[in-house]
Amino acid sequence: MSHAARRPLLAAAVAATSLALCAPGAQAATKVSKSEKAQNTAIKKAQKSATSAGKTAKSASKDAKKALKDAASGIANAKTADDKAAAAQNGLNVLFGQVPAVLDGLTKLASGLTAAGEGLTKLGDAFAAQEYGVVKVQLGGNDVPGAILTSSDIPDDTNAATLSGTVLVPVPADVTSATPITLLAGVRSGESDGTGPDDPVASAGIVTLTTAGSPGLIIGGGNAPLPATVPITSKANAAAGGAPVYPIPFKAPRVDATPNPFSFPTDKAIDLTDPATLQDFTGAGSGPFTVANPTGQTAVATVTLTVRFNDLTASATDVTA
Structure with missing residues (x-):
C-alpha cells in the first residue's frame, strides 16, 4: 500500500484511539498499575522539589541582589573614606610642610626667651646689686x-x-x-x-x-x-x-x-x-x-x-x- 493510501487510515486510527481514551467508561475501565502510581508519585515529588528549588532560587536571587546592593554601597563608602583619607593626607602633607618653619620659629622663640631670661636675670642682679x-x-x-x-x-x-x-x-x-x-x-x-x-x-x-x-x-x-x-x-x-x-x-x-x-x-x-x-x-x-x-x-x-x-x-x- 502506498504512503498516500496509508495516511487516511492512520489518521482514522489515531482519532478512534483518542475517542476511546477520552470516553468516561473507557477511562474508568482502565486500571492504573503500581508502577504507574509510583511514577506519578515520583513526578509529584519532582514537581514539589522543582517548586521548592524555584522558591530557593528566587530567594537566592533576592539575596544576591541585596548582596550586590550592599557591595555597591560598601564600594561607595570605601571611596568616600578613601577621599577623606586622601584629603587628610593632603592636610598632613601641608602640615608637615610647615614643620620646618614652625621649628625655626620655635628655635627663634627659644633663643628670644633665653635672651629675655638672661636680660631679666641681669636686671634682677642689677636690682639686687644696687x-x-x-x-x-x-x-x-x-x-x-x-x-x-x-x-x-x-x-x-x-x-x-x-x-x-x-x-x-x-x-x-x-x-x-x-x-x-x-x-x-x-x-x-x-x-x-x-x-x-x-x-x-x-x-x-x-x-x-x-x-x-x-x-x-x-x-x-x-x-x-x-x-x-x-x-x-x-x-x-x-x-x-x-x-x-x-x-x-x-x-x-x-x-x-x-x-x-x-x-x-x-x-x-x-x-x-x-x-x-x-x-x-x-x-x-x-x-x-x-x-x-x-x-x-x-x-x-x-x-x-x-x-x-x-x-x-x-x-x-x-x-x-
Whole structure:
C-alpha cells in the first residue's frame, strides 16, 4: 500500500484511539498499575522539589541582589573614606610642610626667651646689686641722732651719685671746749666688691662742707686762719688719678640685721674730715670744724654739705661688681 493510501487510515486510527481514551467508561475501565502510581508519585515529588528549588532560587536571587546592593554601597563608602583619607593626607602633607618653619620659629622663640631670661636675670642682679652712699655726722666721735643722709644708687659706670643737705647738731651745755664735728661716709651695697682695701666698694669725697651755730656757739677749725664760713673740701687723691675722692674699703649690708635707716656701722665708714684728705688753702693745714658751747645751755650747730660717691672699680659687664 502506498504512503498516500496509508495516511487516511492512520489518521482514522489515531482519532478512534483518542475517542476511546477520552470516553468516561473507557477511562474508568482502565486500571492504573503500581508502577504507574509510583511514577506519578515520583513526578509529584519532582514537581514539589522543582517548586521548592524555584522558591530557593528566587530567594537566592533576592539575596544576591541585596548582596550586590550592599557591595555597591560598601564600594561607595570605601571611596568616600578613601577621599577623606586622601584629603587628610593632603592636610598632613601641608602640615608637615610647615614643620620646618614652625621649628625655626620655635628655635627663634627659644633663643628670644633665653635672651629675655638672661636680660631679666641681669636686671634682677642689677636690682639686687644696687648701692647707696651714706654720710653721718658725729660730735666728739659720737653719732648725732638723725644726722644722716643717703644718696641715690651709685652708677656702675664711674659717674657720681651726689647728695646734699643740712643737718642739725645739738651741742650740749657741757661741751665747753673745742670739739670736732666729723663727717663719715660709707656705702650700703648688694654688690660683690667691698671686701677690703684691695677691692673697695666705692669712693667718696667732700664737695663742700660748712658749719654755723646758734648765738654764743664758738665755731673753729676748718681752714683756719680763714673764716669759718669758708667750706672745707676733699683734696685731689693721686691714687685715684687725681680725683678728689677716697676709697671705702668695706661695704655695709643693704639692711642691717636690725633694720634702722637712721644709723650706719662706723666700722664700715671712712672719715671724710681726716686732715690728710682735706684741701689746705693756706698752708697752715685744714681739718674738721669744731664747736664749743659756753652758753650754759644746749646750743645748735648746722652742718651743710655736698658729698660725691663714685664706683671707680665698676665692671662694664658685671653689674654685681
